[in-house]
Amino acid sequence: MQVLISNWSNVQSLPERYVFPPDRRPGTHEIPASNEIPIIDLEKIDGSERANIIRQIITASQDFGLFQVINHGVSRDLTDQTMAVFRAFFAAPAEFKARFYSNDLNSSFRLYTSTLNYENEEVHYWRDNLTMRCHPIEDHIEHWPENPLNYRKVIAEYSIESRKFLLTMLELICDGIGLESGYFDGEMSKNQLVSVNHHIPCPDPSLTLGMPEHCDPNLISMLQQGDVCGLQALKDGQWIGVEPLPGAFVVIPGLQLRVISNGKLTSAVHRVVTDLKRPRTTIGTFLTPSNDILIQPADGLTGSLTPVYRGYTYKEFFNTFTTNNCEAELALQCFKL
Numbered sequence: 545m546q547v548l549i550s551n552w553s554n555v556q557s558l559p560e561r562y563v564f565p566p567d568r569r570p571g572t573h574e575i576p577a578s579n580e581i582p583i584i585d586l587e588k589i590d591g592s593e594r595a596n597i598i599r600q601i602i603t604a605s606q607d608f609g610l611f612q613v614i615n616h617g618v619s620r621d622l623t624d625q626t627m628a629v630f631r632a633f634f635a636a637p638a639e640f641k642a643r644f645y646s647n648d649l650n651s652s653f654r655l656y657t658s659t660l661n662y663e664n665e666e667v668h669y670w671r672d673n674l675t676m677r678c679h680p681i682e683d684h685i686e687h688w689p690e691n692p693l694n695y696r697k698v699i700a701e702y703s704i705e706s707r708k709f710l711l712t713m714l715e716l717i718c719d720g721i722g723l724e725s726g727y728f729d730g731e732m733s734k735n736q737l738v739s740v741n742h743h744i745p746c747p748d749p750s751l752t753l754g755m756p757e758h759c760d761p762n763l764i765s766m767l768q769q770g771d772v773c774g775l776q777a778l779k780d781g782q783w784i785g786v787e788p789l790p791g792a793f794v795v796i797p798g799l800q801l802r803v804i805s806n807g808k809l810t811s812a813v814h815r816v817v818t819d820l821k822r823p824r825t826t827i828g829t830f831l832t833p834s835n836d837i838l839i840q841p842a843d844g845l846t847g848s849l850t851p852v853y854r855g856y857t858y859k860e861f862f863n864t865f866t867t868n869n870c871e872a873e874l875a876l877q878c879f880k881l
């Protein structure tokens with residue numbers, strides 16, 4: 545269990561196994577948080593601004609493949625409580641956390657460090673992660689921790705509210721790309737994961753990463769960033785910092801949205817850098833299709849021409865994605881027509 549970085553204290557220098565080769569290091573060049581990333585305000589979504597807001601979401605999904613959302617309807621009280629529960633979990637004694645250590649992709653609750661390939665990887669990422677399945681809640685909740693004492697109650701509520709939020713985003717996207725209402729309901733968005741990253745302060749952020757450069761393979765992701773910078777998105781070949789806006793959610797259309805929209809929407813390449821002084825905890829929520837449903841460019845897309853991807857099951861996509869080292873472009877290439 546000493547492998548979990550959340551069990552370490554007073555780390556004075558970066559252990560060798562976390563030092564990336566020079567060409568993969570983030571380096572010392574400072575990347576400030578940028579105000580270029582679109583911010584979508586949902587306050588007036590049920591009124592006359594709806595069409596305008598949908599347009600902004602589609603433009604942001606085309607140009608950046610990542611945006612922030614404010615006035616999203618999930619209460620600040622709930623997002624704060626959720627963050628407090630996860631921080632308390634990572635601060636818990638090593639013996640308590642040891643019960644949850646697992647790298648089984650199918651488990652309802654698993655805690656691990658770096659990646660699921662920790663034993664074989666050459667360099668480790670500076671992060672611990674807990675991933676929990678949360679839909680439907682009754683299938684999973686008994687595998688969640690009972691400590692902190694309010695864990696199950698708070699996280700169940702957060703799972704429900706974050707799912708509602710993501711389904712609303714999907715419905716707005718659906719409308720914006722010309723699909724019939726409900727296209728993303730049911731099997732398309734059946735599975736839900738909450739994935740929490742925790743990074744302790746890092747003695748040398750220039751040499752290591754909290755998460756590799758990647759695209760999210762799922763349908764859609766949201767992220768509650770907390771208040772410490774670290775998330776960076778690649779735009780026109782440059783990394784830009786995603787500012788931690790108090791109370792906002794970062795939304796990232798996943799690779800499945802790229803395929804279903806026939807390439808109209810994009811999914812940002814992003815990575816996580818570490819912080820010298822402050823611990824960072826972030827809460828991701830992902831919706832993914834069920835394993836056997838057919839994913840393909842949708843009929844009826846606005847302005848769409850010939851499909852550029854063939855149909856596949858999500859299971860097939862996910863296998864291809866992992867065998868291609870989680871490299872989005874390589875995986876997508878296998879499905880190009």
Ligand SMILES: O=C(O)CCC(=O)C(=O)O
Nearest residue numbers: 739741760775816826828
């Ligand atoms: O922790 C973050 O800021 C980003 C997390 C992320 O990209 C992911 O979990 O896929």
Ligand SMILES: [Fe+2]
Nearest residue numbers: 758759760814
């Ligand atoms: Fe991600």
